[in-house]
Amino acid sequence: MAAQIIDGKAFAATVREKVAGHVARLKEEHNITPGLAVVLVGEDPASQVYVRSKGKQTVEVGMNSVEHKLDVDTSEADLLALVDQLNNDPAIHGILVQLPLPKHLDEDLVINSISPAKDVDGFHISNVGLLSTGQKSMVPCTPLGCLMMLRDHHGSLSGMNAVVVGRSNIVGKPMAQLLLGDSCTVTIAHSRTKDLPDVVRRADIVVAAVGRPEMVPGDWIKEGATVIDVGINRIERDGKNVLVGDVDFASASERAGAITPVPGGVGPMTIACLLANTVTACCRANGLAEPEGLTA
Numbered sequence: 103m104a105a106q107i108i109d110g111k112a113f114a115a116t117v118r119e120k121v122a123g124h125v126a127r128l129k130e131e132h133n134i135t136p137g138l139a140v141v142l143v144g145e146d147p148a149s150q151v152y153v154r155s156k157g158k159q160t161v162e163v164g165m166n167s168v169e170h171k172l173d174v175d176t177s178e179a180d181l182l183a184l185v186d187q188l189n190n191d192p193a194i195h196g197i198l199v200q201l202p203l204p205k206h207l208d209e210d211l212v213i214n215s216i217s218p219a220k221d222v223d224g225f226h227i228s229n230v231g232l233l234s235t236g237q238k239s240m241v242p243c244t245p246l247g248c249l250m251m252l253r254d255h256h257g258s259l260s261g262m263n264a265v266v267v268g269r270s271n272i273v274g275k276p277m278a279q280l281l282l283g284d285s286c287t288v289t290i291a292h293s294r295t296k297d298l299p300d301v302v303r304r305a306d307i308v309v310a311a312v313g314r315p316e317m318v319p320g321d322w323i324k325e326g327a328t329v330i331d332v333g334i335n336r337i338e339r340d341g342k343n344v345l346v347g348d349v350d351f352a353s354a355s356e357r358a359g360a361i362t363p364v365p366g367g368v369g370p371m372t373i374a375c376l377l378a379n380t381v382t383a384c385c386r387a388n389g390l391a392e393p394e395g396l397t398a
């Protein structure tokens with residue numbers, strides 16, 4: 103039977119609508135406008151597309167958007183000085199430094215210089231520690247978006263077998279933490295995993311975050327499983343540039359119970375969750391009750 107398509111684009115629109123409602127209330131009742139600062143170093147075309155899209159959607163939900171575009175050979179000291187300035191700016195509630203950074207910049211150092219309260223990516227070691235110990239934190243946007251779609255589809259995830267393929271700090275690891283938090287039995291697979299097909303075949307939930315076009319074929323998918331495809335891969339097919347995920351959508355959707363498409367799945371949810379995190383950070387910064395249903 104053909105899988106149900108989980109429409110991330112439509113889901114993201116509902117998240118943004120909720121965010122817009124909270125932004126309007128913050129303005130009316132407290133005269134506060136949440137502000138998000140995005141820092142882009144260099145001119146990677148894909149990064150430029152994401153940053154533009156983030157800026158546009160930030161303004162659409164009524165928040166302030168500030169973009170800092172720095173030269174590709176910006177020094178670490180200059181970048182740290184900018185982060186420090188944003189940390190101390192009361193009009194800025196969220197800071198995102200677009201990754202990857204050029205090679206001469208120490209990513210860990212830069213990320214950990216962001217004030218944890220403004221770290222809307224949830225990448226600061228302090229937020230990573232809070233998430234892994236089950237305390238209130240800023241939750242990374244992509245895994246948060248995946249969790250929202252899974253909860254919406256299943257209700258409870260308790261007791262389900264989840265396999266996360268990929269162990270990066272920005273997707274795989276935090277995704278595994280969130281699934282564990284929802285009482286899944288979690289396996290994290292990676293490039294050294296033995297018999298990956300067999301591992302994936304045992305999963306009720308498969309999250310693929312690898313960065314290899316269509317590497318997960320349908321015959322690895324257990325009948326009726328839910329498949330969340332995080333991969334964003336640009337390939338050429340029939341002379342055209344197309345975007346594909348880490349899952350072979352055509353064959354996987356023959357076996358899965360539900361599946362996210364690429365594009366229109368996890369990607370739009372990531373940006374919606376960034377906006378949600380910014381509102382959450384703004385409420386926390388001002389000692390206000392934070393919106394319900396917008397975080398994990």
Ligand SMILES: NC(=O)C1=CN([C@@H]2O[C@H](COP(=O)(O)OP(=O)(O)OC[C@H]3O[C@@H](n4cnc5c(N)ncnc54)[C@H](OP(=O)(O)O)[C@@H]3O)[C@@H](O)[C@H]2O)C=CC1
Binds near residue numbers: 293
């Ligand atoms: N939709 C969205 O919003 C977002 C999408 N992405 C996309 O998600 C994908 C993953 O991103 P990210 O986590 O940053 O990528 P990384 O390159 O940081 O991590 C990839 C992971 O996949 C594992 N891997 C590589 N090859 C294999 C293999 N053959 N079998 C099993 N595991 C393998 C690696 O294992 P090892 O650790 O052993 O090397 C690594 O853990 C990319 O396509 C990226 O573009 C990323 C962020 C947001």
Ligand SMILES: Nc1nc(=O)c2c([nH]1)NC[C@@H]1CN(c3ccc(C(=O)N[C@@H](CCC(=O)O)C(=O)O)cc3)C=[N+]21
Binds near residue numbers: 152201223244345
């Ligand atoms: N500090 C930081 N935080 C991030 O969250 C971050 C980052 N750096 N670096 C790059 C990755 C990637 N990422 C995406 C966001 C949205 C889409 C997205 O909206 N995708 C659309 C398609 C867009 C297109 O057509 O290119 C979709 O899937 O439908 C994709 C990928 C966030 N990332």
